Amino acid sequence: MYPSRFRYEAARSLDQAVRLLRDGGDEAKVLAGGQSLIPMMKLRFASPELLVDINNIPGLDYHHADPDGSIHVGALCRHADLEHSGLLQSRQPTMAAAAPLIADPLVRNRGTLVGSLCHADPQGDWASVVLALGGSIVAHGPDGRRTIPAADFVLGPFENALAHDEIAVEAIIPAPRGAPAGGYLKLERRVGDFATAGVAVAIETDGAMVTRAGIALTGVGGSTIKATAAEAALTGRPLTAETIAEAGRLAAEAAQPKSDHRGSATYKRHIVRTFVVRILGRIEGTQERAA
Amino acid sequence: MTIIYEETGAEGGPEIPQQRVTIRVNGRKVIAEVEPRLLLAHLLRHGMGLTGTHTGCDTTNCGACTVLVDGRAVKSCTMFAVQAEGREVTTVEGLATQSELHPLQEGFKEEHGLQCGFCTPGMMMAAKALLDRNPDPTEEDIRWGLSGNLCRCTGYQNIVKSVLWAAEKLRSQSAG
Numbered sequence: 001m002y003p004s005r006f007r008y009e010a011a012r013s014l015d016q017a018v019r020l021l022r023d024g025g026d027e028a029k030v031l032a033g034g035q036s037l038i039p040m041m042k043l044r045f046a047s048p049e050l051l052v053d054i055n056n057i058p059g060l061d062y063h064h065a066d067p068d069g070s071i072h073v074g075a076l077c078r079h080a081d082l083e084h085s086g087l088l089q090s091r092q093p094t095m096a097a098a099a100p101l102i103a104d105p106l107v108r109n110r111g112t113l114v115g116s117l118c119h120a121d122p123q124g125d126w127a128s129v130v131l132a133l134g135g136s137i138v139a140h141g142p143d144g145r146r147t148i149p150a151a152d153f154v155l156g157p158f159e160n161a162l163a164h165d166e167i168a169v170e171a172i173i174p175a176p177r178g179a180p181a182g183g184y185l186k187l188e189r190r191v192g193d194f195a196t197a198g199v200a201v202a203i204e205t206d207g208a209m210v211t212r213a214g215i216a217l218t219g220v221g222g223s224t225i226k227a228t229a230a231e232a233a234l235t236g237r238p239l240t241a242e243t244i245a246e247a248g249r250l251a252a253e254a255a256q257p258k259s260d261h262r263g264s265a266t267y268k269r270h271i272v273r274t275f276v277v278r279i280l281g282r283i284e285g286t287q288e289r290a291a
Numbered sequence: 292m293t294i295i296y297e298e299t300g301a302e303g304g305p306e307i308p309q310q311r312v313t314i315r316v317n318g319r320k321v322i323a324e325v326e327p328r329l330l331l332a333h334l335l336r337h338g339m340g341l342t343g344t345h346t347g348c349d350t351t352n353c354g355a356c357t358v359l360v361d362g363r364a365v366k367s368c369t370m371f372a373v374q375a376e377g378r379e380v381t382t383v384e385g386l387a388t389q390s391e392l393h394p395l396q397e398g399f400k401e402e403h404g405l406q407c408g409f410c411t412p413g414m415m416m417a418a419k420a421l422l423d424r425n426p427d428p429t430e431e432d433i434r435w436g437l438s439g440n441l442c443r444c445t446g447y448q449n450i451v452k453s454v455l456w457a458a459e460k461l462r463s464q465s466a467g
């Protein structure tokens with residue numbers, strides 16, 4: 001299967017890439033890991049006239065923590081880099097749990113977190129994780145940089161807030177104010193499949209009380225869903241069997257699943273509740289083990 | 292070796308000029324003139340005659356087309372040949388030497404790690420990347436590392452054994 005014809009430019013710098021995108025207009029697209037774009041081009045769901053490959057731009061393959069504790073993930077940091085990241089394993093449990101569950105090892109070697117956010121697939125796992133963590137995306141365009149909160153970044157399925165001549169250069173996860181806890185759980189029919197349902201939970205605690213709660217849901221609606229009522233039910237309270245059960249119930253209520261080949265709506269809702277309870281119940285210091 | 296590749300098939304729309312790429316494939320420098328939409332898998336198979344790299348699903352699912360690009364295992368049906376510019380590509384043909392099979396190839400032979408053989412080159416390349424990163428994998432590590440490669444014949448058990456066999460041989464070689 002071949003995509004339709006396109007011109008290809010391997011940009012050597014961000015400014016060159018932005019110029020190419022500006023000149024290419026609406027028919028130009030950024031090529032990052034290519035693990036969503038190339039399959040779509042082969043199926044001719046996408047037929048850009050110009051591909052601006054950013055893979056050769058130096059200095060974008062990083063992920064690191066700033067002195068203030070925020071985590072920065074560059075546009076060329078691959079899923080596999082995050083899967084093997086000591087930094088995430090020691091400091092960011094929600095991201096560390098999600099990374100190995102994205103696609104399969106071969107796709108993870110090329111696909112990127114930032115590309116995944118840009119792709120804005122309602123089944124995309126990183127979108128929930130970054131939303132639950134209150135992250136943001138830095139866009140680089142002809143007039144410089146701007147920071148877009150993850151909550152405003154996705155406009156709808158496969159639609160993001162970038163202008164056609166903007167490149168997403170990094171995702172930022174803000175510094176936690178308390179101890180970060182949480183996780184990511186995903187039900188898939190087989191390894192490498194997209195989620196039947198996925199749940200991202202990111203909690204900060206001061207030891208006794210939840211100081212911040214982020215809960216986001218994958219694959220159970222037209223786009224990634226932030227379970228705000230469930231978050232509110234946890235904030236300012238301790239993690240007990242009751243608060244956890246309540247958060248699970250409210251998150252399941254926030255889900256808007258459709259019955260499809262992956263499962264019925266009722267089943268998916270049930271998974272959401274179970275996953276919220278399971279992730280919260282595993283957090284150390286939880287007062288009583290939740291059911 | 293210089294290749295001019297012109298068989299991407301009939302297509303409407305404006306002609307796109309061919310681009311020149313220089314790649315090292317199995318240690319050998321290759322210069323090719325290709326249309327940007329040519330997939331790496333097709334350059335390897337049709338352009339260079341390296342038919343060990345298989346194309347199975349052509350939809351990024353099966354891993355039969357797995358090759359190493361700068362040491363990382365990737366699906367060559369999901370990368371354009373022009374993207375390999377300046378990079379080092381290793382295919383299954385790059386595993387053996389003139390006189391000896393690679394321990395992975397020996398392992399697949401010893402442990403009956405293949406039946407029809409269609410998935411085998413991809414399995415071996417994914418396993419190569421796995422063993423380069425982790426020379427002493429558990430059975431679980433191997434299953435996880437090969438989870439992007441599908442096999443319709445073996446039921447995987449013998450593939451896992453083959454990789455364990457190869458890992459042991461490679462370790463004893465580097466110790467000796």
Ligand SMILES: Cc1cc2nc3c(=O)[nH]c(=O)nc-3n(C[C@H](O)[C@H](O)[C@H](O)COP(=O)(O)OP(=O)(O)OC[C@H]3O[C@@H](n4cnc5c(N)ncnc54)[C@H](O)[C@@H]3O)c2cc1C
Pocket residue numbers: 029030031032033034035036037038039075101102103104107110111112113114115116118119121123124125126162166167168169192193194195350351352
């Ligand atoms: C078999 C298979 C299974 C998969 N399973 C999962 C899964 O379980 N969960 C999951 O979340 N994903 C899954 N994916 C998708 C995968 O995670 C992709 O890597 C990801 O969605 C896109 O990242 P990419 O870097 O490959 O982007 P690309 O494919 O290069 O680009 C995707 C889109 O984003 C745009 N874009 C990319 N980067 C930028 C940027 N920096 N600035 C501006 N625009 C940009 C592109 O123009 C394009 O429109 C799967 C893919 C495959 C092939």
Ligand code: FES
Pocket residue numbers: 345346347348349350351352353354355356357366367368369
């Ligand atoms: S042919 Fe490339 S993944 Fe199946």
Ligand code: FES
Pocket residue numbers: 404405406407408409410411441442443444445
């Ligand atoms: S041996 Fe036939 S597909 Fe694996």
